[in-house]
Amino acid sequence: MSKRKKRVIDTAYLTKVAVLSAIAYVLYAFAAFPIFPVFPFNQLDLDFSFVPGLLGGFSLGPSAAIVIETIKHLIKMLTNGSNTFYVGDLSNFIVGISFLLPASLYYRKNRTFKGAILSLVIGISIEAVLSCLSNYFVMCPLYGQFAPVILESDVRVLFSFAYGLAFNLIKSVSSSVIVVLIYKRLSPILKLDGQKIKEMRVYGTTVTHTAEETEALGIRLAKRLKGGEKIILDGDLGAGKTTFTKGLAKGLGITDTVLSPTFVISKSYGGDNLTLNHLDMYRLENEGETETLGIDDMLSDNKAVTVVEWNKLNDLKGRVINVKIEYTGETERKLTVTKRDEK
Ligand code: ADP
């Protein structure tokens, strides 16, 4: 990776992580409500501070979730101190990571609404197990140093498997509910794997896991076009040819909605610098028709790029880019982009 590219990634990534960490800290330190007022459980507060970690984990990757959760705790410890000698903070940190990490790892490969729900269920389940273990074996002995009552075996069991567990689950479940409620609104961001898109290369083979990623590859190809290119899209019905073309259009600065031109054969859209001609040759009967339909002029226009679905022309001249899209799973596509120069 070149130095320049790396710097761009780091700045955008760091800014987002910093903002999300700050919000997490504010929610954690200032928007917490006591839920168990009775000693020794009176340190148990409800807060929604997993929301930024989840959003970061979903949109920026598992490492972002860990960084956000860590910074949230570090700022809290440095500025607010602790009235549990940091035992509560340590517990919250372990439990938080055991929730956020599995959730964002699962969502990374399942970037749909269903995937989001499942990732939260998986995260909460793993958290539940780890919460009990960490409460019983780590937190109780530590808490016991200054609240000996917790070392009495029935209190210890009650704390670990009832109060402590319930407390941790209430927090992660309530943050999850909020993420589910705002998911639809944020899905364009969440469905994009920011890290992956930045590292995606236009030419060669790319496996995408959402329509948004396929669109993103189209956007990136568009940024490299100079005019005069013919882009041949090859893929079965439902592969993602129109989705890819939508990306090309966005990348060229076109705001109109791009639809499959099956019944009109061709459609043109004006972009910032280049025109996008979208052709569907499925209903084209013979090569001779291209002249009467104006297709020949489109193909030779150096101020335009022409995207062709169901290409029927054998002798395309100039810069030709082939995009092969293969359906490899319900939401997985394998895209292979190659270019050639025809004399
Ligand atoms: P085509 O034009 O090749 O017939 P479309 O782009 O119209 O295909 O449709 C592709 C469909 O597949 C869309 O409904 C899109 O949301 C869905 N889809 C799911 N996953 C992907 C993916 N990774 N890439 C592209 N499309 C995807």
Ligand code: MG
């Ligand atoms: Mg189509």
